[in-house]
Structures are given as C-alpha cells and as structure tokens.
Amino acid sequence: MSPPAVTGTFEADPAPSAPGAFARAALTWEGGASAGDYVALLKPRVMSLVVFTGLVGLYLAPGALHPFLAAIAVLCIAVGAGASGAINMWYDRDIDALMTRTMNRPIPAGRVAPENALAFGVVLAAGSVLLMGVAVNWAAAGLLALTIGFYVFVYTAWLKRRTPQNIVIGGASGAFPPMIGWAAVTGDVSLAPVLLFLLIFMWTPPHFWALALYRAGDYAKAGVPMLPVVAGDRATRRQMLIYTVLLMPVALAPCFIGLSGPVYGAAALALSLGFLAHALRVNVDRRDADANNACAKRMFGFSILYLFGLFAMLVVDRALGIGW
C-alpha cells in the first residue's frame, strides 16, 4: 500500500529562533499538536455510533459477561474504531486537504505529523485487538481485526478512490460492531447478530449518499468518485430510495426471529416510515437541488436519529420484556 503524497498546507516555520531556543521542527509539527488533536484523529463522532451499536449487541446477546470484561470489550471496540479513523486520516491526508469538510483535520491542518498519526493508529489497532483477545475472547478479537482491516485496506485504500460503490461495500466495516459485541458474550456469531449487521449495512448507503448529495462539490474537487459525482443527483436520489425501501423489512426482521417484541416493532415501523418519507421527499421535491439540497441534509440528520432510535428501541424492548 503506497501512501498518497502530502499536498496539504502546513504551518509555516516560526520566526528564526534565538540561540538555545526550541528546535524549529518541534514548533512546526509536534509543537502544534494538542491532546485534543490526537482525540480528533479517532473520529469521536463516528466512534459514538460504533460504541453504541456494539454495546447493544453486547446487551442483546444471550448469556452473561462480567461487567469489567464488558467494559473492556466496549473500550476495545471504541479504540479499534478510533484507530481505523486515525489510519484513514493518515492515508487520506492528500484529499482531506482539498475538501472543506476535512481540511481542518489535524494532519492537513499541519498540527500532527502524518507518521505520528500512522504510528498512533497502528499501535491502538494492535493494542485493541490484543486486549480484546486476552481479556474477552479471540472470536471477538478476530472480528475486531477484520473490521479494522476491512476499513483500512478494503474501504480506504482500495474502494474509496476507485468506485461509486465504495460506501456500499465499505459500509460493512461500520456494520460489524454489534456482531463484535455479540461475539464478546457468546464467543460465536448466529443469525441475530448477522441481522444487526445487515441493518447497519443497508442503512449506510442512503445515509452517506444524503451527505454526498450536498457535499458533491467537495468530493468532485478531491476526485473521490461518490455516486452523485459519477452518476449525478437524480440517480443517487433513486438509489437512496431503493435502499431505504429494502431497509424496511430488515429493520422489522428482529421481530420475526424472536430478537425483539412489539415495542421495537412499532418503533421500527414508525422510524422506517419516517425514513421512507425523507427518501421520497428527496426524490420528489425538485426544488431541493436548487435549495442547496435541504431535503438531503434533513435526511442525513434523520438517518443518524433513525439508527440510534432502532438500536435504542431494541434495548428498551428487551428491558420491558413484552412478548407478542
């Protein structure tokens, strides 16, 4: 894997140093990095969704795990996801510098040296997998390693810059956490965690394409072949609608395999109809494209609420214990 060339703008070297003052290099790279910059490398907002879905997988799995080991499992999922984010930022530093949304990230902004970000990501990735294996079990550790590897090698290095299906296939990496949580408790994988995987997998395309619709200019500038850039807005909106329709039975399926009861079923139906309404509006409202893709922005916001809502309701349903 050959890393892309650095094209970002880095902080200018400070004024000539007085004798005995700091090394100039220290002030340009590491001098600019705060602990917060290293936290930013972990993509904390993405991590929150990953941790939440992993936690739900852990909660829904049959059997029991010592609370201390459960906490370690969640920590490993969070750190593993963060490590993937840091390695992704290292690899994508050239295109991040070109996009408005990402140009202030620690590497393109010149606050963290690329090699430090890579080392940070690799150490955390290896540490999280090893700790998961030693503390919890090696099935969960293997799935965590697969998730990190899939995100870094399959999505970031292979698909992202080559195909508009990048987030469809690459979305699998974001869908593994509930399966990891489940495996942490049971030591294996059954139909239920596969269903939770499918739920996130089918949710990812309409979620990301809603973002891509109103960030298409950014992606085009960076040469990332997102669907709106390659196929246009109209085809993207149609694809979003198709995936949203296909997502509905997957969202309701936990009721049919005994993973959840009527409380989740009612919530999943309401949330899915809401998501479908957004997808229809994105397709029907022709003024939307002129209005800076306002409907797409709303759908993107709702998509996050939708996934959080579905997973939260799985927990509520289980806690209430109301059967059919």
Added chain:
Amino acid sequence: MSRAEERKQFERRRRGRNLALLAVLAVTVVLLYILPFVRMGGQ
C-alpha cells in the same frame, strides 16, 4: 505571535499531551492489573 508566546503555547500543549499519555498509561496498568483477578474469579 511573539516568540515567547509561541514557546508558552508549545509548553502548554506538550504538557497536555504528556498528561493525557500519563492518564492512558495509568488506566492501562490498572486494567491489566485487575484483569487476571476477574478472569480467574470467573473459573
């Protein structure tokens, strides 16, 4: 920004990084210390 201010900012950020690293190492040591007791207790 003057040289003195740059130096102050550099030291503040470096202290922050060092304290964060210290916290991470301390948590890791505590986790790894408790872990064998929990694992053995479960068997």
